[in-house]
Amino acid sequence: MAALSQKHDVFHAIADPTRRKLLQLLADGEWSVTAISKQFPISRTAVSKHLRILAEAGLVQKRKTGRETRYRLDPNPLCELKQWLSFYEQFWENKLAMLQHYVEIEKHVAEVTDMNKYKKNKQ
Template identity: 60%
Template sequence: MSAPALKHDVFQAIADPTRRTVLQLLARNDMPIVAISENFPLSRTAINKHLHILSDAGLVSSRRVGRETRYRLQPERLIELKDWLAFFETYWDDRMSLLKEFVENTPDPQ
């Protein structure tokens, strides 16, 4: 049986600053929605919508603990971001090396 298709990609999911902050909170430890909501001037319903988007992208998972649902970061999906950003890190490293070489080999106009 194959894994279910994700409704949102990682890039869409992290596009919102609130969702990025939620990920940072969950990186510290698992949290219920009540604890997550305390960090924002938003309703629990709004936070719940953000959590659903993060869950649909595979960035968070949830599990029932007693009467509450606890959310957990799923960092494996962030590898896609890391790989994408690594390309541009190499790109800028190459560009900066070329600039350095140009500056060092350009005669001083004085």
């Protein structure tokens, strides 16, 4: 269900370093294609194609405003990645003491997950 076998999934989308940089940039807000392109050493068309791939993976959303097309981050598909990762965390959490910081996050997640059992709808 989460693993819809579309042409461009999240794993593929984030495999490219340029696309990861695009995501990082778009975390900052909404940008037009030209504005984005100025931050990269490749052509506008190349950037545009990367954005299309990110959009197909659901990682960005586009909005037309006049002659501009603006893109913004949509991080939701990264949940699939997180789920995938979570499976492997059991294998490393005992090994790596150096990840103190991120292990802390895990603790939080674990606590929250436990809280699910008696959660009150807060929305």
